[in-house]
Each structure stands twice: as structure tokens, then as C-alpha cells.
Amino acid sequence: MAQVDTSQFKGGLKIILDGDPFEIVENEFVKPGKGQAFSRVKLRNLRTNRVVERTFKSGESVELADVHETTMQYLFYDGEFYHFMDPNNFEQVQASPGSVGESAKWLKGQDRCEVTLWEGSPLQIEAPSFVDLAVTQTDPGVRGDTSSGGSKPATLETGAVVRVPLFIEEGEVLRIDTRKGEYVTRANN
Amino acid sequence: MGLPADDWRPSAARLTLEKRGQLLADLREFMGERGVLEIDTPVIASGVIPERDLQNLSTVTGDYLVSSPEASLKRALAAGLNDVYSLGHVFRSDEAGRWHSPEFCILEWYRRGLDLEAIIGETSVLLSQILGKPVAAPRTFVDVFTKIVGLDPFSANTSSLAHAAHDLGVAPDASTDSNDRAMWIDCLMSLVVQPVLGAEQPVCVTHFPIGDGSLVAPAKDKRTALRFEIYYHGVELANGAEELTDPDLAKRRMRFHTLGTTVPSSAIDQKLLSAMQHGVPACAGVALGVDRLLALQLGHHKISSVMPFAWKRR
Numbered sequence: 079m080a081q082v083d084t085s086q087f088k089g090g091l092k093i094i095l096d097g098d099p100f101e102i103v104e105n106e107f108v109k110p111g112k113g114q115a116f117s118r119v120k121l122r123n124l125r126t127n128r129v130v131e132r133t134f135k136s137g138e139s140v141e142l143a144d145v146h147e148t149t150m151q152y153l154f155y156d157g158e159f160y161h162f163m164d165p166n167n168f169e170q171v172q173a174s175p176g177s178v179g180e181s182a183k184w185l186k187g188q189d190r191c192e193v194t195l196w197e198g199s200p201l202q203i204e205a206p207s208f209v210d211l212a213v214t215q216t217d218p219g220v221r222g223d224t225s226s227g228g229s230k231p232a233t234l235e236t237g238a239v240v241r242v243p244l245f246i247e248e249g250e251v252l253r254i255d256t257r258k259g260e261y262v263t264r265a266n267n
Numbered sequence: 268m269g270l271p272a273d274d275w276r277p278s279a280a281r282l283t284l285e286k287r288g289q290l291l292a293d294l295r296e297f298m299g300e301r302g303v304l305e306i307d308t309p310v311i312a313s314g315v316i317p318e319r320d321l322q323n324l325s326t327v328t329g330d331y332l333v334s335s336p337e338a339s340l341k342r343a344l345a346a347g348l349n350d351v352y353s354l355g356h357v358f359r360s361d362e363a364g365r366w367h368s369p370e371f372c373i374l375e376w377y378r379r380g381l382d383l384e385a386i387i388g389e390t391s392v393l394l395s396q397i398l399g400k401p402v403a404a405p406r407t408f409v410d411v412f413t414k415i416v417g418l419d420p421f422s423a424n425t426s427s428l429a430h431a432a433h434d435l436g437v438a439p440d441a442s443t444d445s446n447d448r449a450m451w452i453d454c455l456m457s458l459v460v461q462p463v464l465g466a467e468q469p470v471c472v473t474h475f476p477i478g479d480g481s482l483v484a485p486a487k488d489k490r491t492a493l494r495f496e497i498y499y500h501g502v503e504l505a506n507g508a509e510e511l512t513d514p515d516l517a518k519r520r521m522r523f524h525t526l527g528t529t530v531p532s533s534a535i536d537q538k539l540l541s542a543m544q545h546g547v548p549a550c551a552g553v554a555l556g557v558d559r560l561l562a563l564q565l566g567h568h569k570i571s572s573v574m575p576f577a578w579k580r581r
Contacts, residue, residue, distance in 0.1 A: 085361055095440070105364075107362065107363060107367050108364070108461075109320075109367065110453050110461065111475075112318060112319060112320075112321075112475070112479040112494075113320055113452075113457075114320050114450050114454070115320060116453075116454060116458065118437075131436065133437050133439045133440065133454065134440055135441070135450070136361065137361070138440070140440075
């Protein structure tokens with residue numbers, strides 16, 4: 079795998095440290111008035127999302143991480159892993175609940191997701207920004223009830239619970255903004 | 268055709284460029300008032316002054332872009348000029364960051380007959396005029412380092428320095444050269460000590476380890492050099508010294524600093540050595556980073572926003 083030295087460090091560069099893939103968040107070049115230069119680097123571990131700070135001597139080389147993003151189709155959850163398929167070559171990958179994270183509650187079969195792959199296995203799954211999901215359970219809205227701010231909880235087909243307007247009924251399909259976890263509108267089809 | 272990219276624009280705002288012009292005028296006025304003569308030194312030289320961990324840029328003619336105007340100014344002194352300065356651009360390869368640029372603006376001046384204390388005094392007057400804050404009384408490197416790190420940089424053994432760097436979370440990832448004492452001191456100095464220096468007002472640190480500067484006079488204690496640095500908000504602004512006048516010691520040190528670098532010993536500036544053999548007078552000199560000074564004067568957090576055309580817009 080290709081190497082980069084500290085002079086090529088910049089935000090967004092993905093490298094391998096201690097066997098894990100990291101993304102450079104911030105790189106600061108430091109050097110005393112006379113003497114050795116260093117790079118003080120903030121990095122995000124792409125597996126754990128934890129941010130760490132590390133020092134490199136100027137000129138030191140590290141291995142580039144083979145990390146790239148691709149659009150994949152969500153297939154199903156088998157109770158242990160989430161399965162995705164590359165629509166171009168029909169290759170399948172499985173992702174752990176850890177890498178799917180919060181996206182899990184929005185995933186429905188056939189949805190296209192942004193999958194971050196490291197050496198072919200998924201590191202992170204990003205659900206589509208907007209998904210259309212059916213309401214499986216919600217109480218009938220009580221007219222004139224303003225104590226709840228004109229909204230009520232609704233459980234969606236994926237199990238996610240969102241707040242919806244009082245007029246929404248079971249069986250309706252709603253458009254959801256997954257980044258905010260909010261109801262947007264009724265889906266028109 | 269689409270819209271043109273806008274990376275042709277200056278990287279500094281118009282008001283900043285006006286302040287920059289004023290700062291350059293103020294620096295020239297300060298020097299002029301003291302009878303220091305401006306020499307517009309060349310940026311291309313046939314030789315270099317090898318310094319520890321400093322990379323020169325070379326030209327297709329086999330020459331070098333100067334990393335400081337030191338050699339030209341000292342040649343002028345040896346030729347009989349009294350006090351001289353240069354205000355212009357210098358070049359250092361591989362140095363790029365918030366406070367570094369491979370090309371930057373430097374004010375460097377030499378005063379005949381001044382000692383370390385006197386040149387610190389003059390530099391402090393200049394900086395306090397520009398920054399509007401007095402420079403704190405000088406403290407020695409050993410005092411400052413010991414107070415902040417908790418170890419004496421001269422007497423602590425190398426493995427204690429390494430441990431301190433590890434404990435403080437600043438040790439380089441591949442610390443294979445764990446017996447490289449100078450590296451550990453640089454690491455602790457630039458990542459632990461320097462960031463906390465000068466939070467309130469500029470501070471002056473003196474008497475750095477003797478191995479640091481090729482052309483700095485040694486102190487009587489034989490372990491420190493008659494060198495100082497001034498820091499403000501964790502940034503090194505000025506670097507000065509009582510100058511070495513001994514050509515043989517200068518030659519030995521410069522040769523030593525070419526070892527393990529790509530600079531051949533034949534690249535050592537022979538004309539500077541000839542000038543020193545002829546006789547560079549006892550003098551003190553200072554190099555001041557003008558981009559950093561302007562950034563700190565205006566409250567910026569990087570030099571690119573005060574440079575007319577920063578490195579990334581070259």
C-alpha cells in the first residue's frame with residue numbers, strides 16, 4: 079500500500095495507525111526556533127469514531143488506508159449482521175451493528191446507502207437523507223389536545239419512533255429526514 | 268466558460284495589506300532612527316549556512332535560495348559597515364503550517380559591539396512598540412523548561428525526557444530514536460513549553476543548548492549559547508544572538524550540520540568563511556518573522572491571512 083510522509087498530511091487524509099484506519103481531522107506543523115520539526119495531528123478512528131492526538135517527526139512516513147465510499151443497496155438484517163449489495167457487480171458485504179450505528183433504525187430493504195469500505199469491509203453506513211416509511215402504530219389524535227405541542231409519537235415499520243402531527247394515522251407512509259430524525263411530510267405515492 | 272477560480276486573489280484582506288505596508292514602514296523607521304543601514308541582500312546564494320534540521324531550497328542553476336540574509340549581512344560587516352539590516356523574503360523547504368511558510372518575510376539586523384543583554388533590550392523596545400505590550404524580563408531556557416516540564420534539560424537523563432514526553436502525550440509515534448536527546452528536548456520544547464509561553468505579554472528566553480545555532484557565540488558555561496528567543500501567544504517571534512566570530516569553530520559546526528543531510532559540505536558558504544577569516548566584528552544580530560509579528564499584532568491565528576499571497580496561492 080502507498081505511503082505518505084508528514085508533508086502531505088492534511089484534513090481528510092486517511093491513514094493506518096496501529097492497524098486501524100484513521101482520518102486526519104487537523105494537522106499542525108510545529109518547529110522550535112532551531113531544531114527538529116513535528117506534526118501534531120488530530121485523527122478520528124474510523125472504526126470507533128474516537129478522536130486522538132498524535133505526534134509525528136517531520137518527514138516520517140505512514141501507510142495510506144484503502145478507504146472509499148460507495149453506494150450500496152441494503153438487503154436485510156440476519157440478527158447479527160446487516161447485509162448490503164453493490165448494485166454494479168452484485169457483490170455482497172456484511173456490516174456489524176457497530177458500523178451501522180444510528181442508521182440502523184432507518185434502514186428498509188432496497189434503500190441505497192453510502193457505505194464507507196476499508197479494504198472491502200464496511201466501516202460506516204449512512205442511511206439516505208430522506209426515507210419513506212409506513213406507520214405501524216400510533217394513537218388516534220385527540221382534537222384540541224395542545225399539551226403535546228400538536229404532535230404525538232408514531233412507530234415506523236423499521237421500529238423507529240418519531241413525533242408526527244396529530245392527523246397522521248396508522249398505515250400512512252411518511253417522509254422522514256434521517257439526519258434530524260424528524261417527520262417531514264406525508265409521502266405522495 | 269465557467270466562472271474563473273478565485274485563487275488569484277490576495278490571501279490578505281485589503282485593510283490587512285494596508286496594515287502590512289504600515290508595519291514594513293514602521294520597521295524601516297525604527298532601524299533608520301538608530302542609524303542601521305538597509306542592505307537589500309540577494310535571495311540566491313552559491314552556498315548555505317548549514318543549521319540543524321534546516322532544509323534549503325535549491326535552484327536549477329545549482330545555487331540556493333537563502334534561508335536568511337545572515338551571510339550577506341555579515342560580509343557587509345566584515346567589509347567595514349557598522350550596523351546593517353535586511354527586510355525581505357527567505358526560503359525554507361518543508362516548513363508549511365499555520366505559523367510556517369516555505370517563503371516568508373524576515374527582518375534581520377546586526378549591531379556592532381552589542382552584547383546579548385543589549386540586543387535583547389533593543390528587540391524588546393521594537394516589539395513592545397509594535398505589539399503595545401512590554402516584553403517580560405528575560406528568563407533562561409533551563410529555568411523555563413524546568414518549571415514547565417519538571418526536568419532539567421541539561422542534567423536529566425535522556426530516558427527521563429522520553430518518559431516525560433510519553434506521559435504528557437506528545438511523544439512521536441515512531442520514537443525509535445529514543446536516545447536522540449536533542450529530539451526529546453525539541454519535542455518537549457515545541458509541544459509542551461512553547462505553547463504556554465507569552466500568553467499575557469511577550470516573553471524572552473535566553474541561553475539555549477550550545478548545539479543549536481551554527482553561528483552563535485558560546486556562553487562561558489560551555490553548555491549554552493548566547494542566544495535568545497521571544498515568544499508571544501506560544502509563537503516564536505524573534506531569534507537573536509551574540510554572534511560567533513571564530514571562523515574555525517564556524518567551519519567545524521557547519522560541517523557537522525551537513526552530516527546526514529542532502530547538503531554536501533562543499534555547499535558551505537565559502538565567501539562567508541572568507542569574510543570571517545578577514546574578520547567579522549563582535550556584534551549581535553536578530554531575525555524577526557514579519558508575517559508572524561503582523562498576525563499577532565492584528566490578532567490573527569495564522570500567517571496566511573496576513574500574507575499578500577500565501578504559499579497556497581503561489
